[in-house]
Structure formats: C-alpha cells, structure tokens
Amino acid sequence: MRDQRLWTWHVAAGLVVLVTLALHMAIMHLDALLGLFNPAGGHPIDWANVAARSRQGFFLVSYVVLLGAALFHGLYGLRTILHELGPGPALRRGVDVTLLAGGGVLFVFGAWAAWAAFALARTV
C-alpha cells in the first residue's frame, strides 16, 4: 500500500518535472531558436542572464519545485531499480535511508542556493 502511494507520487512528480524541466531546457538549450528569458542577449549562462532570471520570484519557485520533484522522481526511480536487484532487508533499509538522507541534503542545499541567488540578484 505504501509503495503504491509512493509510486503514484513518483508518476505525479514526473509530470511536474516534465513541465518545469521542459521550460528549463527550452530556456537553456533552445536559446538560439526561442530566445526565452535571456534579456541581456548572448548565452543563457552569461551572468547577466542568470542574474536577471534569479531575481524573479517565478524562477525561484519553479527552480525549487523542479528541484524537489526531480530529486523525488529520480531517487525513487533509483530505489526501485536497486530493490529489484534483490538486496536483503538490512541492505534495502540502508538504500532507503541513504537515498532519503542524500535527497534531503541536496534539496536543502539546492533550495538555499536558489534563495541566496534570488537575494543576491535583488541587491544588484
């Protein structure tokens, strides 16, 4: 029952990633064709463009939503693959704890970076 619920969340998170990551890919990698959200021109990773996006609340929220959804979707997918290899109960528990802790740390770190960039870009 618990795995069924987690699987449903995995699918739902995948749909969130589909939308937010498609937007991210379009901005960062289809810039010559679409030119979205790069107000300074040039390359999307030029600091002027990064700062311009970072200071917008929309990008702060969408980055954090993408971060959380992608971490859950990716790490739950990895958990499924590792569990299918047939580890014993102790190792399964170790995999679960490691992925949960690692995902939590990366989420906090990534969300902090998005918030710090937002605050920094607001001051310049």
Add this chain to the structure above:
Amino acid sequence: MLDTKGYPNRLGLRGWVGGGRWGLERYLYTLHRLTGLGLLVYFLLHIIVTSARAFGAAAWDASMARVTGPVFVAGEYLVFAAFVFHAANGVRLALVELGWAIGRPIEPVYPYRTSVDEQRPLAVGVLIVAALLAVVGGLDFFVLH
C-alpha cells in the same frame, strides 16, 4: 510494486538490460531506465555546479569556465536527447498506467488479439517525437551556435 512475492531476482542486472524477444516496448523500458540513471547522475552534479550563482558573478564565471569545451557541449546534448526521450516515453508510460491507449477490453475469442497491437502506434509515436525534438535540439546546439 517492489514486492517480489518471495521469488528471487535471479537475473539481476541482466534481467532488465536484456529484453530478448519481448518486443519494442521492452527495449523502451531498458532505454527509459538508462536515460533516467544518466539524467539523475547529471542532475546531482548540476545542483552542485550551479550553486555557484549564490556567490556572485566571479564564482559563477569560474564555475562555468570549468565546464566548457566541445566535450561538455556533446555531453550536454546527450543530456538533452536523454531528456526528450525520457519525457516522451514517460508520457506513454503514464497513459498506459492509467489504462488509456491500450484499447477496450474484449472477449478472449480465438484468434486472440494482444493489447500490444493497440499500444504499438503510441510507442512508435514516442520515438518519432523524441527524434524530432533531438534534431531540433541538435540544430540549436551544433548549427545555430
């Protein structure tokens, strides 16, 4: 989902990499997992590399300078291509999981029909969409830049 019902996974890694004669969808399953693992590895590193933006322009430029060059461009294109396949195939999997695009239930009357026949156009469509998006991406990555 993960309950093995007491049966050991004797094939291990070979069990999900090799699809034998199980058809196109079985190989899409393998490719979905491979692209998913590749995207996950890239994503975890991406979180760390792009966190440099929190420290200002100099830190950001120094961080980006470490990941430039043709090898990284080719690697990023692979990530883009993996994403478009994983996304398109993920939509197919979600549709099939919800019972859509697999046809209506029918009486099991000989000659039997398989729902794979109903699903196959969707699988082919996924490959066409992913290939088209990969070509568009390739145009932006390698021609227009």
